[in-house]
Amino acid sequence: xxxxxxxxxxxxxxxxxxTGFIGARLGLPHTEPLTFLLIRYIAVIVCMTAIALAMxxxxxxxxxQWFHIGMAGLLVHGxxxxxxxxxxxxxxxxxxxxxxxxxxxxxxxxxAGWLLGETVLRRQWVGLVLGFVGVGLVVGGKLGAEFxxxxxxxxxxxxxxxxxxxxxxxxxCPSLDWRxxxxxxxxxxxxxxxxxxxxxxxxxxxxxxxFVFALGWLVLVLSIGAISLLNWLxxxxxxxxxxxxxxxxxxxxxxxxxxxxxxxxxGLALGGMALAVWGVYLARx
Numbered sequence: 227x228x229x230x231x232x233x234x235x236x237x238x239x240x241x242x243x244x245t246g247f248i249g250a251r252l253g254l255p256h257t258e259p260l261t262f263l264l265i266r267y268i269a270v271i272v273c274m275t276a277i278a279l280a281m282x283x284x285x286x287x288x289x290x291q292w293f294h295i296g297m298a299g300l301l302v303h304g305x306x307x308x309x310x311x312x313x314x315x316x317x318x319x320x321x322x323x324x325x326x327x328x329x330x331x332x333x334x335x336x337x338a339g340w341l342l343g344e345t346v347l348r349r350q351w352v353g354l355v356l357g358f359v360g361v362g363l364v365v366g367g368k369l370g371a372e373f374x375x376x377x378x379x380x381x382x383x384x385x386x387x388x389x390x391x392x393x394x395x396x397x398x399c400p401s402l403d404w405r406x407x408x409x410x411x412x413x414x415x416x417x418x419x420x421x422x423x424x425x426x427x428x429x430x431x432x433x434x435x436x437f438v439f440a441l442g443w444l445v446l447v448l449s450i451g452a453i454s455l456l457n458w459l460x461x462x463x464x465x466x467x468x469x470x471x472x473x474x475x476x477x478x479x480x481x482x483x484x485x486x487x488x489x490x491x492x493g494l495a496l497g498g499m500a501l502a503v504w505g506v507y508l509a510r511x
Contacts, residue, residue: 232462235455236471242452244478246444247324248486250314253440256432259311260423265431266441267303267416270449271409277450278405285406292410295402298395299411302456304418305387312380319487324479326381327472328502332358333389334469341393344464353508354466356501357473363498392460392469400461404454412449473502 253262278285286292306327313323332354338344346354399407423429431437459468477499 235458239452239455239459240471240474240478242447242455243472244324244475245482246448246452247310247314247479248482249440249444249448250311251483251487253437253444254311254315256434256437257430258423258427259315260308260419261427261429261431262441263307263311264416264419264423266444266449267412267419269441269445271412271416273445273450274405274408274412278403278409281405283403283405286402286410291399291402294394294398295407295410296414298391298399299413299415300418301387301391301394303391303411303453304415306384306391308419308422309380309382309384309387313377313384316377316380318377318381319483323381323384325476326378327385327388328476329358329385330389330392330472331466331469331506333385334392335466337389337393338396338465338469342397342465344466346466349508350466350470353505354470355505356508357470357505360473360498360500360502360505363494363501388472389469393465395457396460396465402457402461404457407457408450408453470506473506477503 250259250262257265277283286295310323310327313326318326335346335350335354339346395402402410459471480499
């Protein structure tokens with residue numbers, strides 16, 4: 227059954243992953259970013275531990291496996307999510323945050339050849355560059371208009387985190403179990419987030435219906451659904467094909483942000499999004 231539906235996994239991943247920025251936008255008015263993430267991580271650890279035990283999933287067997295899985299989690303979840311949530315809390319629009327992180331495929335292609343020994347075809351390079359140009363058109367039209375440059379810095383850190391984490395996981399723990407692997411990834415991420423939150427935040431939360439909905443969505447749909455799909459894609463795709471999917475996240479996120487929050491984009495930005503989609507087609511053709 228998995229083989230039958232696996233062709234749809236990349237598109238399902240993009241659809242689910244795109245909503246993460248929207249969940250952050252809904253929840254952050256009610257708490258600080260690291261506190262929000264810490265609650266999310268704890269909830270995911272509890273849920274995934276229960277799932278792993280119920281399904282008798284295999285746990286990592288050596289300290290080295292625990293270390294590599296945990297390190298990948300710190301980069302993919304800790305640095306990436308921490309950067310995105312902090313950027314949005316500083317006023318970066320959800321659509322623009324998705325676009326900045328969308329540069330990942332180009333960086334991943336460079337790292338895939340250098341660290342993983344993967345061959346990147348000329349057509350793939352053309353697609354990745356077109357996607358990068360498309361992202362640049364969208365970001366260029368928004369910079370300086372709605373937010374300060376300081377809000378972009380955490381988003382860039384998130385970009386570096388998701389890129390490094392993807393390459394690290396592909397190299398050192400490509401076959402991790404999606405159930406126990408998630409637990410092993412989120413435990414060190416939660417500990418690191420707890421330390422940073424204790425130093426910079428006050429752990430105050432306003433438990434509104436909107437916050438509970440955003441938290442539930444991010445835990446169940448993103449951290450369990452989308453992250454499980456991400457682990458599957460890393461295990462079953464080469465790094466460039468998998469990473470190119472992130473060029474599709476900004477258009478999807480922008481569409482939902484427009485529907486929910488009224489975030490608008492110029493005609494040039496829309497053209498950039500179309501160019502990014504064409505780049506993904508070339509990279510994955």
